[in-house]
Amino acid sequence: MQDLIDRVAGIVEAYPDEHVLTPKVAEALTEALARGLDLPAATTRPNPDRYVMYPLYIADDESFSIASAVWDVGQGTPVHGHETWGVVGIYSGQEHELSFVKPTVPDVPLIANGEHVWKPGEVTVCCTTDDDVHQVRCEGDAPVIGIHIYGGNIGTIERRSYEPETGRVDWFVSNWGDTD
Numbered sequence: 199m200q201d202l203i204d205r206v207a208g209i210v211e212a213y214p215d216e217h218v219l220t221p222k223v224a225e226a227l228t229e230a231l232a233r234g235l236d237l238p239a240a241t242t243r244p245n246p247d248r249y250v251m252y253p254l255y256i257a258d259d260e261s262f263s264i265a266s267a268v269w270d271v272g273q274g275t276p277v278h279g280h281e282t283w284g285v286v287g288i289y290s291g292q293e294h295e296l297s298f299v300k301p302t303v304p305d306v307p308l309i310a311n312g313e314h315v316w317k318p319g320e321v322t323v324c325c326t327t328d329d330d331v332h333q334v335r336c337e338g339d340a341p342v343i344g345i346h347i348y349g350g351n352i353g354t355i356e357r358r359s360y361e362p363e364t365g366r367v368d369w370f371v372s373n374w375g376d377t378d
């Protein structure tokens with residue numbers, strides 16, 4: 199994990215443009231997953247009530263954070279945005295992602311923009327600030343654990359959830375899961 203942290207910190211410092219840095223972060227995460235990450239058990243357990251994100255690392259200056267995101271079987275998210283860049287890689291299980299075009303005007307139905315099932319070891323740039331709207335859920339009969347890297351402290355960022363049929367927005371904060 200320290201290797202990944204150091205590499206992402208270097209990339210974030212060197213490349214302010216998120217369209218440039220995200221492919222580099224994706225490459226670093228792909229290599230880290232291929233090498234194998236040793237996640238603490240407390241950051242891989244599903245919460246029966248809802249999907250959960252555990253902090254693996256939060257930069258002191260909050261320029262980026264790394265989360266272990268755990269979706270139990272049958273769990274998923276509403277349609278949501280991130281308001282920053284994001285790179286997601288699958289540690290175990292499978293994640294179904296449905297993407298949407300980020301609306302530029304309020305209260306219009308969202309336009310679907312593709313779907314994909316992500317498998318262990320696969321990495322995607324899920325988000326740049328201008329293109330960050332999707333809905334994800336656990337696919338299959340095992341929980342999905344993802345390593346999520348975001349351009350800020352994702353446990354405190356105010357971001358949007360969307361009602362896709364109407365474009366109605368609600369603001370929310372994810373809050374970090376409890377690692378005790």
Ligand SMILES: [Fe+2]
Nearest residue numbers: 278280332334
């Ligand atoms: Fe997301």
